[in-house]
Amino acid sequence: MTLKDLYQRPGFLLRRTHQISAAVFENACASVGLTPAQYGVLTVLANEPGLDQTRLARALAFDKVTVMRVCKGLEERGMIERRMSEHSKRQMAVVLTAAGKKLLLEARGPAEQAYQRLLSPLSLTQRHQLIEILEALTQGLADDARAPFVPLLPQEAAAKPVETTTAPKARAPRTNTGRGVATKRR
Template identity: 35%
Template sequence: MDQSERAPASPLERLKVINWAQVQAGQDWIRSRGLTLQQAFVLSYLAENPGAIQRDIAQATRTTAANVSAVLRGLEARDLVERRFEDGDERSKRVFATDAGTELIAGHEEAMTAVDESILAPLTKSERAALQALLDKITAHLSNPGPGDS
């Protein structure tokens, strides 16, 4: 069957294409900074939660403490994060993004907003409002993923 004989893509298949474009743009932005997705997530988390403990990072990233430790070692080697002892207690380390780490991920939200804008560029203002209303109606009864969910 050639392309002209294929059934038209369903609306949800079209949404997958949009989501794929967003994900690819985000991954490209992260890679352009020499980071993995996990490293970027950890840096973002630490920028919003300075002084977090590794257990909190593991919970936020939905991974193991060992995996978080490996990610932090890589970020530490690049001077993007630092671990500090709390009140001289060597058993209690807090993790902070350094200025270099914070600067490296700065602009991500703006970059993703620009991607969204480019995706929606073919639509008029009223078409965007209609699309938003339809998506709100569809998603009203669906559960909303929390932080870290995809």
């Protein structure tokens, strides 16, 4: 393999793109002091107050350790509070504080600037294609992920039955690490 081959591999390019994406976001949001992970947690909690940490982690495709670390940092800054869940004594519910809501509002402009900056080298058509390709990759390889992604649905969408045109693909059983148990695929 040549270096040119290495530099054109999807994994290399995706990792490099992620580095750039994080840097663009952190530069744009330096004035509010937020990382992409923190912004994601605040955004999810603004839409789902009182969410437990497990569902919060899954809604962002984080492992439990990452979501606990991010929440701890936000809690130390007074942006969120963790309390016992009303539904389960074994789980912690996470809510935004007034300061967290204010910070999220302040961050929306810089976060949008980061989004526009990240996509600025692409035409409008390329932007749509990129999102479609990334969605196809993430959905097609979801079984290989270390952390599960379970998107939260808006209340009205959750009440409607989902129609499927094909049977869902069987998932490999998961271990407590989030990795699937090695099984033979048919």
